[in-house]
Amino acid sequence: MRPKGTQAARLRQRKFEVLRRLKIPPEGLPGSLALTHRRCGKPTCHCAMGEGHPLWSLTFMVKGKKRVERIPEEWLAQVRRRVAEGRAFKDGLTEVFALNALLLVIERKQRGP
Numbered sequence: 749m750r751p752k753g754t755q756a757a758r759l760r761q762r763k764f765e766v767l768r769r770l771k772i773p774p775e776g777l778p779g780s781l782a783l784t785h786r787r788c789g790k791p792t793c794h795c796a797m798g799e800g801h802p803l804w805s806l807t808f809m810v811k812g813k814k815r816v817e818r819i820p821e822e823w824l825a826q827v828r829r830r831v832a833e834g835r836a837f838k839d840g841l842t843e844v845f846a847l848n849a850l851l852l853v854i855e856r857k858q859r860g861p
């Protein structure tokens with residue numbers, strides 16, 4: 749269950765590099781942040797003349813359902829960092845499994861028909 753060859757060695761090395769850095773971020777978040785603008789409706793507000801007040805929201809999926817949550821401006825930096833952590837972890841996980849699949853393909857070829 750351990751394919752031989754330089755390609756396999758390269759894939760395995762990459763896998764362990766990714767695994768070494770891969771740690772579940774305890775505060776990681778799914779989804780993505782988006783910025784929209786909304787007018788508050790007060791005719792005297794400065795926003796009545798412009799594009800509106802900035803409104804940040806986090807869009808994410810929970811159990812197959814899309815949810816959108818408004819994010820207060822003062823949370824923005826923190827939430828952005830947590831979303832980045834979540835994405836980096838998911839990307840790493842996806843890469844490890846992809847590398848495992850490529851190693852399986854090599855192993856399968858070495859085994860013969």
Ligand SMILES: [Zn+2]
Pocket residue numbers: 787788789790793794795796801
């Ligand atoms: Zn306004």
